[in-house]
Amino acid sequence: MPEADSSARARFKELAVPHLDALYRSALRMTRNEADAEDLVQDTLLRAFQFFHQFQSGSNFRAWVFKILSNTFINQYRRRSRQPETVSYDGGEDFYLYSQLVENRDSEWGDPEKLVLNKLQYEDILAAIDRLPDDYRIAVTLSDVEGFSYKEIAEIVGCPIGTVRSRLNRGRRLLQRALWGHLQEAA
Amino acid sequence: MHHTTLKNCLEAFRLLDDYLSRELTPELEERLDEHLRICQECARRFGFERWLAEYIRDRLRQGRAPAHLRAWLNRMLGEGG
Ligand SMILES: [Zn+2]
Numbered sequence: 001m002p003e004a005d006s007s008a009r010a011r012f013k014e015l016a017v018p019h020l021d022a023l024y025r026s027a028l029r030m031t032r033n034e035a036d037a038e039d040l041v042q043d044t045l046l047r048a049f050q051f052f053h054q055f056q057s058g059s060n061f062r063a064w065v066f067k068i069l070s071n072t073f074i075n076q077y078r079r080r081s082r083q084p085e086t087v088s089y090d091g092g093e094d095f096y097l098y099s100q101l102v103e104n105r106d107s108e109w110g111d112p113e114k115l116v117l118n119k120l121q122y123e124d125i126l127a128a129i130d131r132l133p134d135d136y137r138i139a140v141t142l143s144d145v146e147g148f149s150y151k152e153i154a155e156i157v158g159c160p161i162g163t164v165r166s167r168l169n170r171g172r173r174l175l176q177r178a179l180w181g182h183l184q185e186a187a
Numbered sequence: 188m189h190h191t192t193l194k195n196c197l198e199a200f201r202l203l204d205d206y207l208s209r210e211l212t213p214e215l216e217e218r219l220d221e222h223l224r225i226c227q228e229c230a231r232r233f234g235f236e237r238w239l240a241e242y243i244r245d246r247l248r249q250g251r252a253p254a255h256l257r258a259w260l261n262r263m264l265g266e267g268g
């Protein structure tokens with residue numbers, strides 16, 4: 001292996017390895033199945049390494065590699081991923097979960113926070129996110145799980161910042177409805 | 188610039204997403220904080236929203252890549268680094 005190539009490998013490894021968990025869990029939310037998520041991460045990292053010479057040293061590697069993840073998902077996986085159930089969205093309903101929890105509170109249920117802690121399982125949260133339509137699910141995952149800013153998400157998914165805000169707005173509200181559904185089943 | 192309190196709760200509601208994303212301008216953040224200090228109901232609602240967002244984030248960030256995927260990456264990039 002030529003010297004230049006091996007030093008590029010070392011540099012790429014140093015940058016990419018710390019993001020492997022985040023890439024995989026985001027890929028899993030995108031594809032919603034483990035086999036596709038693994039393939040997607042492998043494709044992403046192979047492409048990232050192939051185009052690594054285009055990465056500007058010192059710039060945001062995490063956003064750069066997530067952009068490749070998002071592009072790869074959209075171009076290669078989205079078509080064959082199963083479509084979520086159609087969800088209707090009937091306008092702005094702020095604080096939906098909080099309101100439901102407070103309205104339906106009885107002595108045994110207690111604080112909204114306590115109820116969520118006691119009754120909402122990890123699997124319920126995953127299932128609720130996975131029911132969101134692709135665009136909302138990706139925006140919510142990038143923002144609320146991985147902590148990317150509006151501007152970073154806009155670059156990663158290739159849309160205007162206003163679109164990111166509206167996808168987050170709708171995605172979070174749909175998510176709360178789905179979480180409430182799981183809480184009612186658990187009650 | 189004249190400093191005003193948010194007129195009402197609806198004005199605060201419009202800031203919810205930017206608040207959760209920590210994307211409020213310092214000026215709007217200050218105005219929202221001011222409203223949350225005088226409006227107990229909004230303080231409770233906004234407090235729950237942020238708590239829920241952090242709870243979801245903490246749970247979902249526990250997701251790890253499978254060991255064989257990590258092994259694949261190490262093989263691809265050379266074990267020694
Ligand atoms: Zn208020």
